[in-house]
Amino acid sequence: MNTARDIGDVLLKVEDISLSFGGVQALRDVTFEVRAREVLGIIGPNGAGKSSMLNVINGFYHPDEGRITYKGTTRTAMRPHEAARQGIARTFQNIALFKGMSTLDNIMTGRNTMMHRNFLWQALYLGPARTEELEHRGAVERIIDFLEIEAIRKTPVGRLPYGLQKRVELGRALAAEPELLLLDEPMAGMNLEEKEDMCRFILDVNDEFGTTIALIEHDMAVVMDICDRVVVLDYGRKIADGSPDQVRADQGVVDAYLGVSHG
Amino acid sequence: MLYREAGQFKTSYAKDQAVFPIIQDRWFIALVLVVAYGVVPLVANEYWLQAVLIPFLIFALAAIGLNLLTGYAGQLSLGTGAFMAVGAYATYKITTVFPEINILVVFVMSGFVAAGVGIVFGLPSLRIKGFYLAVATLAAQFFILWLFNKVGWFYNDNPSGTITAPPRTVFGIMVAGPRATAEVRYFISLTFLVIFALLAKNLVRGRIGRSWMAIRDMDVAAEIIGIRPLQTKLLAFAISSFYCGVAGALYVFAYLGSAETEAFDLLQVSFPVLFMIIIGGLGSILGSILGAAFIILMPIFLTNAPALFNLPMPTDLSKHIEEIILGGLIVFLLIVEPKGFARLWQIAKEKLRRWPFPY
Ligand SMILES: Nc1ncnc2c1ncn2[C@@H]1O[C@H](COP(=O)(O)OP(=O)(O)OP(=O)(O)O)[C@@H](O)[C@H]1O
Numbered sequence: 001m002n003t004a005r006d007i008g009d010v011l012l013k014v015e016d017i018s019l020s021f022g023g024v025q026a027l028r029d030v031t032f033e034v035r036a037r038e039v040l041g042i043i044g045p046n047g048a049g050k051s052s053m054l055n056v057i058n059g060f061y062h063p064d065e066g067r068i069t070y071k072g073t074t075r076t077a078m079r080p081h082e083a084a085r086q087g088i089a090r091t092f093q094n095i096a097l098f099k100g101m102s103t104l105d106n107i108m109t110g111r112n113t114m115m116h117r118n119f120l121w122q123a124l125y126l127g128p129a130r131t132e133e134l135e136h137r138g139a140v141e142r143i144i145d146f147l148e149i150e151a152i153r154k155t156p157v158g159r160l161p162y163g164l165q166k167r168v169e170l171g172r173a174l175a176a177e178p179e180l181l182l183l184d185e186p187m188a189g190m191n192l193e194e195k196e197d198m199c200r201f202i203l204d205v206n207d208e209f210g211t212t213i214a215l216i217e218h219d220m221a222v223v224m225d226i227c228d229r230v231v232v233l234d235y236g237r238k239i240a241d242g243s244p245d246q247v248r249a250d251q252g253v254v255d256a257y258l259g260v261s262h263g
Numbered sequence: 264m265l266y267r268e269a270g271q272f273k274t275s276y277a278k279d280q281a282v283f284p285i286i287q288d289r290w291f292i293a294l295v296l297v298v299a300y301g302v303v304p305l306v307a308n309e310y311w312l313q314a315v316l317i318p319f320l321i322f323a324l325a326a327i328g329l330n331l332l333t334g335y336a337g338q339l340s341l342g343t344g345a346f347m348a349v350g351a352y353a354t355y356k357i358t359t360v361f362p363e364i365n366i367l368v369v370f371v372m373s374g375f376v377a378a379g380v381g382i383v384f385g386l387p388s389l390r391i392k393g394f395y396l397a398v399a400t401l402a403a404q405f406f407i408l409w410l411f412n413k414v415g416w417f418y419n420d421n422p423s424g425t426i427t428a429p430p431r432t433v434f435g436i437m438v439a440g441p442r443a444t445a446e447v448r449y450f451i452s453l454t455f456l457v458i459f460a461l462l463a464k465n466l467v468r469g470r471i472g473r474s475w476m477a478i479r480d481m482d483v484a485a486e487i488i489g490i491r492p493l494q495t496k497l498l499a500f501a502i503s504s505f506y507c508g509v510a511g512a513l514y515v516f517a518y519l520g521s522a523e524t525e526a527f528d529l530l531q532v533s534f535p536v537l538f539m540i541i542i543g544g545l546g547s548i549l550g551s552i553l554g555a556a557f558i559i560l561m562p563i564f565l566t567n568a569p570a571l572f573n574l575p576m577p578t579d580l581s582k583h584i585e586e587i588i589l590g591g592l593i594v595f596l597l598i599v600e601p602k603g604f605a606r607l608w609q610i611a612k613e614k615l616r617r618w619p620f621p622y
């Protein structure tokens with residue numbers, strides 16, 4: 001666990017969030033908060049509503065009930081691109097990269113919201129548009145260095161192995177220089193070595209840029225290792241919330257996990 | 264190893280971002296331009312300019328326009344003919360009302376008119392995708408042509424129902440109308456293609472191109488990283504229609520000389536341009552040009568080749584062969600190589616890079 005950083009005030013607070021799909025109640029009255037600069041783990045059995053929770057936070061799903069307070073502003077719903085513009089970035093459980101584009105272009109897209117030159121400048125590719133492009137290229141190259149993916153810079157991401165695709169997707173999220181980074185199972189399907197790399201990247205991001213991170217993960221060892229705090233969901237309800245040690249000792253959590261297999 | 268990157272280290276991002284980062288490519292492009300501007304007008308006769316090269320250049324411009332929308336932004340459109348018609352009719356209206364405006368400027372103005380119409384017909388793309396969007400653009404195609412046919416104002420109530428290129432000069436040179444030479448019209452079409460191909464290339468390698476491709480590859484993820492689907496798609500419709508509009512203006516004023524709405528028919532224009540980008544390569548500017556060359560040249564080749572070998576071939580047979588080749592090639596490319604000729608060209612370059620070694 002990394003305790004050196006000073007965890008700040010509440011950055012995001014979700015209150016009494018409920019969400020249903022037809023008959024399926026994906027979330028019921030879920031309340032928790034994310035504090036600035038912490039690494040928050042969201043865990044729970046399959047179908048517990050973890051991904052749905054992230055989707056609510058970044059505006060992809062609109063909750064039936066409840067409030068979301070982000071950086072002091074309370075709202076019930078917003079469009080995903082608005083969330084992006086306010087500093088919320090994320091990765092997906094099933095990689096959502098732009099398959100036809102290179103690694104470099106995928107990560108460059110992450111900086112779209114910071115680029116402002118209009119299409120006339122871009123068509124001419126002169127002056128401001130060129131300066132802007134090169135400036136952002138520099139920033140993206142630093143991310144590429146950081147994630148150690150220099151060699152696949154120009155490779156179309158559709159051709160990359162799974163583990164590298166996950167890394168590129170993290171790169172695209174980082175390119176937006178987010179304040180809040182939502183990671184949906186960033187290590188799913190990876191081997192041990194890849195997982196270790198990914199953990200290192202996540203901790204480094206948190207450490208170096210002070211990025212607040214909320215991540216969903218099934219691997220308990222990883223969660224216990226890198227998270228400052230853990231929220232446990234089960235059947236759409238929050239059943240526990242606390243430090244990794246507290247959560248591990250919680251009887252309700254143990255019961256929820258009994259007999260449930262995790263991949 | 265005539266064609267290689269080795270030794271050409273890019274020492275800055277600026278160089279790496281250049282349109283043609285490899286020196287041989289730059290020489291190749293320069294050579295093409297020299298031939299196109301310097302050699303072709305000297306050697307090509309009236310028939311080649313009028314029947315082959317001018318339509319090729321104009322259709323290449325339209326194909327780039329459609330490729331921006333369909334190949335880059337992923338929005339399938341069958342309305343190319345209609346957007347070209349908007350450009351042509353707008354040019355006709357503007358130049359008959361304001362004959363003093365430079366006709367080349369009018370072409371560009373008509374592009375803007377087409378862009379506006381493109382935005383309107385792009386609105387359904389926010390709700391519908393793929394096949395359904397194609398049907399919506401098809402509706403645009405029929406509606407616009409019907410309108411131009413029906414409302415006399417668009418063709419100045421001309422009893423023949425056609426629009427005819429009036430004589431227009433630029434710097435004392437006749438550029439449109441019956442007395443404009445094929446050479447001049449060739450130069451104009453070529454220059455429009457060169458300039459707009461370069462602008463398109465710039466667009467697609469920057470932020471806008473990336474947001475188009477992002478919407479094409481995965482619109483949900485694009486929205487989540489902050490790309491606004493509405494603006495991005497409508498911009499694609501606008502710019503694509505601008506290109507088609509300018510191409511349509513050239514189609515009547517630099518090629519046909521006069522036209523009715525049938526000239527912009529689905530089977531005359533919309534489908535062939537779509538075939539051009541499928542064959543040339545979806546998401547490739549170069550591919551659009553190669554595809555246009557193929558579609559324009561193949562029928563000419565098929566009608567003339569048998570004569571070269573003294574084989575008698577009835578015209579309807581060559582027409583059928585043309586359709587078979589085209590159909591077969593499209594099916595083949597869609598299944599095997601959706602990036603079309605442009606990708607084959609790239610593979611050839613990769614081979615050339617290693618040549619004469621097998622690995
Ligand atoms: N778009 C949707 N339409 C219908 N039902 C959905 C949708 N998204 C989620 N659900 C349902 O909501 C419930 C919670 O799903 P969610 O994906 O949030 O679970 P999860 O905790 O992320 O599970 P996993 O560990 O398998 O990823 C499930 O029953 C799921 O079937």
Ligand SMILES: [Mg+2]
Nearest residue numbers: 050051052093
């Ligand atoms: Mg999930």
